[in-house]
Amino acid sequence: MNFEQWLQMFSSVIGGLGIFLYGMKNMSDGLQAVAGERLRRMIGAVTGNRLMGTAVGTTVTGIIQSSSVTTVMVVSMVNAGLMTLKQAIPVIFGANIGTTVTAWIMAYSLTQYGLPLLGIAVFFFLFSKNDKVRFTAMIIVGLGMVFFGLDLMSKGLSPLKKMPEFEAWFHRFSASGLYDYPGIIKCILTGAIVTAVVQSSSATVGITMALAGTGLINFYTAAGLVLGENIGTTITAFFASLGTTTNAKRSAYAHMLFNTLGVVWLTPLFPFYIQFVLWFLTRVLGCELPDTPVYADNTVSYPYSQKAIAVSHSWFNIVNVLFFLPWVGPYSKFLMWLVPDRKVPDTPRLTHLDVRIFDTGAIDLEQSRKEIQRMAAVCRKAMDTLRDVLQDAHADRKRLDEIFQMENDLDVMQKEIVEFLGHVMIGNVSHEMVDEGRRQVRMADEYESISDYITAILKLRLKMRDSNQHLSQEAKQEVLELHDTAVQFIDLINTIGADGRGDADFLSEAQTRGNSITSFMKECRNRHLARLGDGKATPLNSLIYTDMLTAYRRIKDHVYNIAEVLAGEK
Numbered sequence: 001m002n003f004e005q006w007l008q009m010f011s012s013v014i015g016g017l018g019i020f021l022y023g024m025k026n027m028s029d030g031l032q033a034v035a036g037e038r039l040r041r042m043i044g045a046v047t048g049n050r051l052m053g054t055a056v057g058t059t060v061t062g063i064i065q066s067s068s069v070t071t072v073m074v075v076s077m078v079n080a081g082l083m084t085l086k087q088a089i090p091v092i093f094g095a096n097i098g099t100t101v102t103a104w105i106m107a108y109s110l111t112q113y114g115l116p117l118l119g120i121a122v123f124f125f126l127f128s129k130n131d132k133v134r135f136t137a138m139i140i141v142g143l144g145m146v147f148f149g150l151d152l153m154s155k156g157l158s159p160l161k162k163m164p165e166f167e168a169w170f171h172r173f174s175a176s177g178l179y180d181y182p183g184i185i186k187c188i189l190t191g192a193i194v195t196a197v198v199q200s201s202s203a204t205v206g207i208t209m210a211l212a213g214t215g216l217i218n219f220y221t222a223a224g225l226v227l228g229e230n231i232g233t234t235i236t237a238f239f240a241s242l243g244t245t246t247n248a249k250r251s252a253y254a255h256m257l258f259n260t261l262g263v264v265w266l267t268p269l270f271p272f273y274i275q276f277v278l279w280f281l282t283r284v285l286g287c288e289l290p291d292t293p294v295y296a297d298n299t300v301s302y303p304y305s306q307k308a309i310a311v312s313h314s315w316f317n318i319v320n321v322l323f324f325l326p327w328v329g330p331y332s333k334f335l336m337w338l339v340p341d342r343k344v345p346d347t348p349r350l351t352h353l354d355v356r357i358f359d360t361g362a363i364d365l366e367q368s369r370k371e372i373q374r375m376a377a378v379c380r381k382a383m384d385t386l387r388d389v390l391q392d393a394h395a396d397r398k399r400l401d402e403i404f405q406m407e408n409d410l411d412v413m414q415k416e417i418v419e420f421l422g423h424v425m426i427g428n429v430s431h432e433m434v435d436e437g438r439r440q441v442r443m444a445d446e447y448e449s450i451s452d453y454i455t456a457i458l459k460l461r462l463k464m465r466d467s468n469q470h471l472s473q474e475a476k477q478e479v480l481e482l483h484d485t486a487v488q489f490i491d492l493i494n495t496i497g498a499d500g501r502g503d504a505d506f507l508s509e510a511q512t513r514g515n516s517i518t519s520f521m522k523e524c525r526n527r528h529l530a531r532l533g534d535g536k537a538t539p540l541n542s543l544i545y546t547d548m549l550t551a552y553r554r555i556k557d558h559v560y561n562i563a564e565v566l567a568g569e570k
Helices: 003-034 036-044 050-064 067-079 085-098 100-107 111-127 131-162 164-171 181-198 201-213 219-232 235-241 246-284 303-338 361-391 397-425 431-466 473-499 504-533 539-566
Strands: 294-296 299-301
Touching (some): 003 201, 050 085, 067 235, 067 246, 085 100, 085 303, 111 131, 131 201, 181 219, 181 246, 201 219, 219 303, 246 303, 361 431, 361 473, 397 431, 431 539, 504 539
Antiparallel strands (some): 294 299
16 A cells, blocks of 8 residues: 555544534534533432433433433532432443433445535524524434544545555454453453553444454454443443542442443353354344355455444443342442541542533533522521520530531522533533523522521621620510521522422412512511601611511522522522
């Protein structure tokens, strides 16, 4: 081969790989945008039920087309304390099944239709103003790019088959038959290393299919490479766990060990495993054997080998999940032994949102939504602590410092959430996701403002104590009653915020509650002015007391603003 032929081959392979990867990205983004709300509901449905966790992991990964993203998401959720290790493990198991969807898409690709699909869908993507149409078109654009990229790689690699030196080189890293264990182990190691470098098992599976489809490697070699690729893909979750909590590290190791141990126990059974794969291919799918050639346009290809690779990829993960799933409990205990708790506790963090490791808009919004729920819980706790301080004129300094610390924490949480959502909204997301992001920004602002007024009431109480002023028993009872009414209002809003979006009836009830708080605040103020006129209160006492009432009214206003956001009014 001369230099020009080498350059053409290199351009086809590297260009095809780039188009393939970008197509996978477009498919993932489009699918996330179309199924965003369903993704969020599925993530929120993860419980201690291992079958449910496995189903969620399988479905989410099948949608976003990346087990790496799913496992990174799980590591992040465990790091945030939003999911336990025992809940995370089945999701990771399911992610390994879900990622095999990519192989099936490639196995049944109609490569000749890649460019027409790409060309037609681009027009809808560029010129349609309907979000669903645009993102559906993005999915088809991605699918066309995957087919076209795979076709380019296959054509680019085909000249190598005519070169004896390359064929000899490939034989050094190939398995010659079912019982060629040294060759199989070489293939496993090669697949693991290449995938760890590329950090995409979809890409390496695609390359493997291209090599097998042109006849450069046999099916036994391809099956060994796929086993290794399942190990190599775990490196992404490992990198994501660096600098995280102990439990997050355990989640990453759960993924690594699951795939690694699966390959280890399956390798001695490789001949029986391959025979089962071939039986499934021929008897269930009705296909020919992998080494059956297909002649077309003066070229020879081996499409059945690509289907066999998809079968082997799927069954490896399915069998591995069935093997490990009954042992989730002991497996989590083993991981706790393997990664023991630190002698120095993990440094607490205010939020666990990290823009470096998120690339799924729907999941990003679910994470930020849960962080806003944490803000709501902190506000609620601050209100409880404030009530104790209002009731006890001699509350110790520790209780006072708790409120100041919570207010400071909420300031930082708001800042981190807003920065995170800013990153999410500039990505390739739908208008619906942008609107949801804006609503979350607004809610974070409102909760932070509530904490400011909680602190303001505390400062007024301290000012009263320092100036040797005292609330009368009647005034104190009024403040506590107003406080309890505000807390009930916050509880109503927090409950709706945790369950989902509100409706018109919810907003009407919130408006009624808010008006009653305003009316009661005015009653308290009028009573106090009467006490002031009777000489039962000092002017300074009156000023501090009315400022307290005003602060509660401001808290009510911010709570009602959150209700409007939840009802879709703002």
